[in-house]
Amino acid sequence: MKLLSVRSISKRFGGLQAVDNVSFDVPQGAIKALIGPNGAGKTTLFNLLSGFLRPDRGSVVFDGAEVLGLMPHQIAARGMARTFQQIRLFPKMTVLDNILVGRHLHSRGGFVSCMLHLPFLRKEESSARETCREILEFLGLSGQADAEAVRLPYGQQRIVELGRALALDPQILLLDEPAAGLNIRETAKVGKLISRIRERKITVLLVEHDMSLVMDISDEIVVLSYGQKIAEDKPASIQEDPEVIQIYLGESDA
Amino acid sequence: MRKQGLQIAGFAVVVAAIQLVTSVTGNVYHLTQLTMSAYYSLVVLGLCILTGYAGQISIGHAGFFAIGGYLSALLTTHDFSVHGGPVVSGLAAMGILTRRPDLYGGELLTVHPWPACIFAVLTAVAVAYAIGGPVLRLKGHYLAMATLGFGIIVYRIVLGTELVGAADGIYNVPAFPLLPGIAVSGKFSLRVMNYYVAWVFVILGMVFLLNLVHSRVGRALASIHGAEDAAEAVGIPTARYKLKIFVVSAAFAAVAGVLLTHYNGGIGPSESSVMKSVRYLAIVAIGGMANLWGTLLMSLLLNFLSLRGYFGTFDDAVFGGILILIMLFAPDGLLRRQLFEELKGAVFPAGGEKET
Amino acid sequence: MNFDLFLQYMVAGVTYGTIYGIVAVGFNIIYNATGIINFAQGEFVMLGGMTAVTLGRFLPLPAAILGAVLITMILGALLEILFIRWLYRPSVLRMIVITIGLSILIREVALHIWGESVRALPYFTGTSVTSIRLGGVYISPQVLWVVGISAVVVVILGGFFRYTLLGMQMRACAANRDAARLCGISAKNMVTFSFMLSAAIGALGGCIVSPITYVQYDSGVPLAIKGFTVAILGGLGNSMASAGAGMLLGILESLSISVLPAAYKDVISVAILLVILFVRPSGLFGSIEAARLKEF
Numbered sequence: 040m041k042l043l044s045v046r047s048i049s050k051r052f053g054g055l056q057a058v059d060n061v062s063f064d065v066p067q068g069a070i071k072a073l074i075g076p077n078g079a080g081k082t083t084l085f086n087l088l089s090g091f092l093r094p095d096r097g098s099v100v101f102d103g104a105e106v107l108g109l110m111p112h113q114i115a116a117r118g119m120a121r122t123f124q125q126i127r128l129f130p131k132m133t134v135l136d137n138i139l140v141g142r143h144l145h146s147r148g149g150f151v152s153c154m155l156h157l158p159f160l161r162k163e164e165s166s167a168r169e170t171c172r173e174i175l176e177f178l179g180l181s182g183q184a185d186a187e188a189v190r191l192p193y194g195q196q197r198i199v200e201l202g203r204a205l206a207l208d209p210q211i212l213l214l215d216e217p218a219a220g221l222n223i224r225e226t227a228k229v230g231k232l233i234s235r236i237r238e239r240k241i242t243v244l245l246v247e248h249d250m251s252l253v254m255d256i257s258d259e260i261v262v263l264s265y266g267q268k269i270a271e272d273k274p275a276s277i278q279e280d281p282e283v284i285q286i287y288l289g290e291s292d293a
Numbered sequence: 294m295r296k297q298g299l300q301i302a303g304f305a306v307v308v309a310a311i312q313l314v315t316s317v318t319g320n321v322y323h324l325t326q327l328t329m330s331a332y333y334s335l336v337v338l339g340l341c342i343l344t345g346y347a348g349q350i351s352i353g354h355a356g357f358f359a360i361g362g363y364l365s366a367l368l369t370t371h372d373f374s375v376h377g378g379p380v381v382s383g384l385a386a387m388g389i390l391t392r393r394p395d396l397y398g399g400e401l402l403t404v405h406p407w408p409a410c411i412f413a414v415l416t417a418v419a420v421a422y423a424i425g426g427p428v429l430r431l432k433g434h435y436l437a438m439a440t441l442g443f444g445i446i447v448y449r450i451v452l453g454t455e456l457v458g459a460a461d462g463i464y465n466v467p468a469f470p471l472l473p474g475i476a477v478s479g480k481f482s483l484r485v486m487n488y489y490v491a492w493v494f495v496i497l498g499m500v501f502l503l504n505l506v507h508s509r510v511g512r513a514l515a516s517i518h519g520a521e522d523a524a525e526a527v528g529i530p531t532a533r534y535k536l537k538i539f540v541v542s543a544a545f546a547a548v549a550g551v552l553l554t555h556y557n558g559g560i561g562p563s564e565s566s567v568m569k570s571v572r573y574l575a576i577v578a579i580g581g582m583a584n585l586w587g588t589l590l591m592s593l594l595l596n597f598l599s600l601r602g603y604f605g606t607f608d609d610a611v612f613g614g615i616l617i618l619i620m621l622f623a624p625d626g627l628l629r630r631q632l633f634e635e636l637k638g639a640v641f642p643a644g645g646e647k648e649t
Numbered sequence: 650m651n652f653d654l655f656l657q658y659m660v661a662g663v664t665y666g667t668i669y670g671i672v673a674v675g676f677n678i679i680y681n682a683t684g685i686i687n688f689a690q691g692e693f694v695m696l697g698g699m700t701a702v703t704l705g706r707f708l709p710l711p712a713a714i715l716g717a718v719l720i721t722m723i724l725g726a727l728l729e730i731l732f733i734r735w736l737y738r739p740s741v742l743r744m745i746v747i748t749i750g751l752s753i754l755i756r757e758v759a760l761h762i763w764g765e766s767v768r769a770l771p772y773f774t775g776t777s778v779t780s781i782r783l784g785g786v787y788i789s790p791q792v793l794w795v796v797g798i799s800a801v802v803v804v805i806l807g808g809f810f811r812y813t814l815l816g817m818q819m820r821a822c823a824a825n826r827d828a829a830r831l832c833g834i835s836a837k838n839m840v841t842f843s844f845m846l847s848a849a850i851g852a853l854g855g856c857i858v859s860p861i862t863y864v865q866y867d868s869g870v871p872l873a874i875k876g877f878t879v880a881i882l883g884g885l886g887n888s889m890a891s892a893g894a895g896m897l898l899g900i901l902e903s904l905s906i907s908v909l910p911a912a913y914k915d916v917i918s919v920a921i922l923l924v925i926l927f928v929r930p931s932g933l934f935g936s937i938e939a940a941r942l943k944e945f
Contacts (some may be wrong), residue, residue: 089526115528123526129519132512139509140516144528146509150537153508154501160508167509207527350742352749427927433741434686438877439926442919445874449919453912567870571749578746606761613753620746621732 041100042067042211042242043119048087048097050080057083058094059266065211070233070243072253075263076286081246082124084263085215088244089121090114102210116144118210122200122217124246128188134199135171135184141206142167174202178232194225201232205241212236214245218252230256254278262286297503300586301496308492312485323601324488325479330596331491332553337576337592338498338585339545344574345583346506347538348518349429350437352570353444354546357417359565361547362554363451364413366463368404369555393467406469410551417547418540425539429532444570452562462561469555477555487556494552495589498545502585505541514538515583568609572599575612578619656786658903664792664861666899667799668694671854672876673883673891674803675847681823681886682843684741688748689728690851691873692755696721697852698864699759702768710771718852725848729841752869759866772860791860798857802850803892819843823886871915875902878922881930 043065050058058080065071073081086092088099090111099107106114115121120141129137146163153160175181178198183191188199197217204212217233218226230252233243247253253260254274262270262277264286270277277283315323340354373381373390381402384390391405404412428439451457458464468478476483477490505511516524517531525531554560563569576595580588595612598604604611672690679687701717708716732747733739739747772779773794780787810816821829822839830836855864862868879898883890898918905917 091522091525110530110532111522111525112528112530115526121526123523127520127523129516129523131519132515136512140512140524140529141527143509143513148509150505150510150541153510154505156504156508164509203523203527348742350745424923431926431930434745435881435926435930437745438686438874438881439923442874442923442926445919446916446923449913449916453910459912568753571753574746575750607757609753610757613750613757615750616746617732617750617754620743620750621736624740624743 040067041065042102043088043244044098044100045088046098046100048084048099049095050083050087050092051095056266058087060097061263061266061268062097063261063268063271065242065244066258067210067242068237068240069258070237070245070256072257072260073244073246073263074248074250074253074260075269078265079263080266081263082215083266085121085213085246089119089213115207115209118207119213120204120207120209120211121213122197122204122215124215124219126193126196126200128196128200128203130189132188133185134180134188134191134202135168135175137188137199138171138174138202138206139167141203142170144207145170171202171206174205177205177235178202179228194221194228197221197225197229198232201229205236209241211242211244214243214247216246216248218247218249226252297500297507301500301503304499304586304589305496308489308496312488316485321484323597324484326597326600327593328484328488328491328556329553329600330593331488331495332549332556333573333596334495334589334592335498335549335552336546337573337580337588338495338502339542339549340573341577341580341582341585341588342502342505342514343538343542344577345581345588346511346518347514347535349535349539350574351440351539351542352437352567352574353440353442353447354542354573355565355567355569356444356447357421357543357546358550358553358569359447359451359560359562360417360420361413361550362560362564363457363463363550364416365406365409365551366466366554366560367457368409368412369406369467370401370403370463370465372401372403374400374402396465403467406467406555410469410548413551414544414547417550418544421540421543422536425536425543426532429535429539441567441570444565444567448562448565448567451565458561460562462559463554464559466554466558466560469552477552479556479558491552491556494548499585499589506585510534568612571616572612575616575619578624579615582624653786656784658907659900660786660788660792662900662903663896664795664858664899665902666879666896667795668854668858668862668872668895669875669879669898670892670895671799671802671850672872673879673895674806674888675851675854676876676880677886677888677891678843678847678850680880682819683733683840685733685744685748686877687844687847688745688873689752689755689869690847690876691869691871692752692759693721693725693848693851693869694855694872695759695864695866695869696724696755697855698770698859698868699763699768699855699866700852701770701856702859702864703763705770710773713770714853714856717856718849721852722845722849725844726841729844733844734837734841752873756867756869763866765866767863767865768859769863770856770859773857789861791857795857795861798853799892802853803888806850806888815842874915874922875918878918878925881922881925 041064045064046062048058048061049056061084073084075081083092087094090106090109090113094107097107098105101114101117101119104117106117129140146167148157148160148163172181172184175184178201180195180198180202183195188196191199201214201217218229221229226249233245233256237243257274260272260274260277261268262283269286270280270283272280311327312324315321336354336358340351343349343351381390385402389405389408390402392400392402395401424443428436431439452460468476468480470476471490475486475490477487513524513529513534516529517534521531550564576592577588580591599608672694675690675693676686679685697717700720701713704713704716728751732751772789772791774790780789810820818829818834819839819842821832822834822836826836875898879891879895882898883894898921901921902914902917906914909917
């Protein structure tokens with residue numbers, strides 16, 4: 040089943056065609072990677088899919104419904120979670136609280152109920168905390184629950200952001216360069232985490248530069264260059280694709 | 294939650310203690326300024342949530358105070374008996390319009406304070422909804438200017454409109470009978486009761502806001518302030534929340550306006566001036582942008598001093614100076630526990646992280 | 650309304666509009682150099698006028714004006730050095746609040762120095778009742794001074810930014826601070842210069858318009874609002890557009906008096922400000938993309 044179907048997506052910024060008529064599918068349960076040189080339009084594509092940018096043209100069908108034109112929070116509510124290329128954790132909040140924010144959609148209390156501290160809120164809150172502690176355990180960060188999130192080492196911050204996205208209980212997880220700035224050990228840890236995420240029946244679409252990670256865990260790879268899709272295939276075939284090799288000419292894989 | 298309960302109880306004790314002290318030392322007239330401080334604190338608390346937690350600056354909150362105050366004043370002093378007609382008689386029959394004696398032995402037909410209050414606050418809320426949408430889409434300077442502009446428009450309107458007394462404002466506003474036996478009024482004999490009534494409102498407000506802050510909504514607001522797009526990406530409807538908190542803060546200001554107007558027996562254009570808005574902001578700044586208790590304590594202290602005239606002719610300068618000093622040296626307010634750490638961080642930056 | 654009356658309104662509009670434009674130019678200079686909107690800009694105008702009146706008691710008029718401009722310029726530099734220069738990457742919120750606070754302080758000081766009295770410089774030529782007839786309208790010669798001097802200032806400013814080394818350095822700083830510093834330009838000094846320049850222009854504006862509009866310790870605030878409106882209307886940072894936008898606002902405001910009670914005159918400019926902010930914050934001539942790029 041195709042969980043995410045992207046058709047003829049295009050976006051232009053003034054003189055720059057950032058994304059040019061890109062189409063691909065993400066089957067449910069798969070781990071799909073988006074690769075390409077810097078400036079190929081990968082993060083722009085993510086912003087288009089998650090609602091932060093409006094495409095000039097095209098369609099995005101997620102879980103059977105068109106999500107083009109929806110606000111990001113609406114798309115998130117439908118089960119699409121994402122992380123950001125530059126870590127966007129909430130400052131002045133603990134690791135646990137950061138992840139708790141991800142549970143927002145799974146509780147109901149509105150302004151009035153919260154001001155009046157209605158009884159049902161207590162149960163919601165404790166159940167949310169319980170779920171978050173589980174996530175922290177899954178991520179191996181249980182010990183850091185009460186640390187201020189933005190003071191953590193960079194690698195752990197990335198994982199916290201991952202945890203926040205997981206807290207959404209998403210159907211699909213859009214990961215924007217999850218291994219950026221990480222060393223080999225941390226990258227391997229991220230790779231393992233992503234595999235375990237797939238075991239939880241969550242589909243993954245990731246943008247990544249780290250080729251070993253990408254080749255290791257992806258089922259399929261989409262290659263972008265200058266906003267256009269150059270190739271879409273299994274990792275082994277991509278590695279042999281002459282066009283792909285050419286656009287990466289001179290770049291050694293990580 | 295238990296911790297907040299203790300804090301509230303502790304504060305209630307302080308409030309009662311202050312009153313007892315004044316009666317023991319014979320400074321009962323202090324109660325008047327303390328009561329007014331309470332009502333001003335309501336405005337400040339609402340602003341604190343908006344600016345400190347949700348991160349939206351407003352230099353126009355005096356405008357909402359004025360909408361609440363002026364509307365309730367107008368409705369409770371305007372003699373509707375000059376208008377005839379079935380609508381007026383119908384409203385009178387329902388009790389919305391009541392008869393009361395005026396100063397000269399005649400009789401006035403005015404709106405009863407309760408429906409007037411409800412109308413005034415609802416109007417302020419409606420205005421907040423109407424302008425909040427477009428205003429909150431703006432950021433930084435634009436947002437500040439837009440709120441400033443709103444405040445100025447309200448000021449100019451009340452200053453220039455004969456119906457609401459122009460430069461003189463509205464006076465002879467009657468007492469507000471909240472409940473049987475409890476009325477908001479400036480009568481000396483009711484001083485002590487009014488003192489407690491005012492602070493009960495403040496405590497109620499604190500309870501609501503503390504609840505909000507420590508709830509999922511409070512967390513969502515803090516996340517919007519911290520990283521708006523990340524908040525949006527986890528499903529928080531940021532625009533809607535910003536609007537709602539703006540409306541809540543406007544409601545607080547309007548309620549304060551209504552009550553203080555009845556307490557003072559009147560209202561004038563100065564209540565909607567830019568300086569008043571700046572004052573509210575200065576108090577939020579010095580109390581700690583995201584610190585409800587700190588803001589409340591500072592509000593109590595500063596408003597009291599200001600009303601008693603301790604700042605003399607330098608009143609405005611004091612608040613202006615406070616704003617500058619706080620923003621230069623302690624942008625998160627004086628009473629934050631991590632102040633020292635943050636000062637260190639400000640002078641010796643590590644990693645060059647940009648402040649929000 | 651007959652044509653002559655209409656022209657009379659236009660003249661008033663142009664006069665006030667010029668001043669709004671001058672204030673807007675001051676905003677733009679500082680904004681371009683720092684990204685800050687200086688809420689105290691109106692105070693520079695006020696100070697220029699008030700100081701000139703005081704100096705005018707014992708100095709001839711041109712000297713008084715020059716003195717006022719210089720004094721205000723120094724004040725502008727002092728403000729920047731004392732309150733802004735040493736801040737490390739301040740957030741927008743902080744800067745807004747600091748300049749608001751400064752505006753209040755300056756106002757209070759002015760109040761304590763000069764009291765609440767309203768002052769005015771003498772008319773540069775003629776008296777308050779001299780008028781020149783231009784077509785069907787009677788114009789005070791002061792209006793010609795206002796428009797004339799303002800035009801000269803704008804032209805000189807344009808030339809300064811375009812052809813002098815200092816001007817180019819300031820522009821470089823505005824465009825890309827870090828790159829400018831790499832070229833050896835002291836960004837910090839450029840910021841101070843921008844404050845000095847802004848203050849000087851504002852003060853000059855205050856001097857030339859005070860015979861007509863009078864100055865008072867709190868004349869600054871409404872000017873700041875209107876100046877800001879004009880700056881936004883023309884597109885923040887675009888000084889040429891400010892001149893035109895100033896005229897537009899001045900004329901609109903002036904004509905509005907014929908329809909609305911005079912008490913609401915200030916409401917017009919604020920209402921226009923709000924409309925622009927809501928509908929098109931990049932202004933009439935600014936580009937939407939550029940407005941988005943500027944960090945807020």
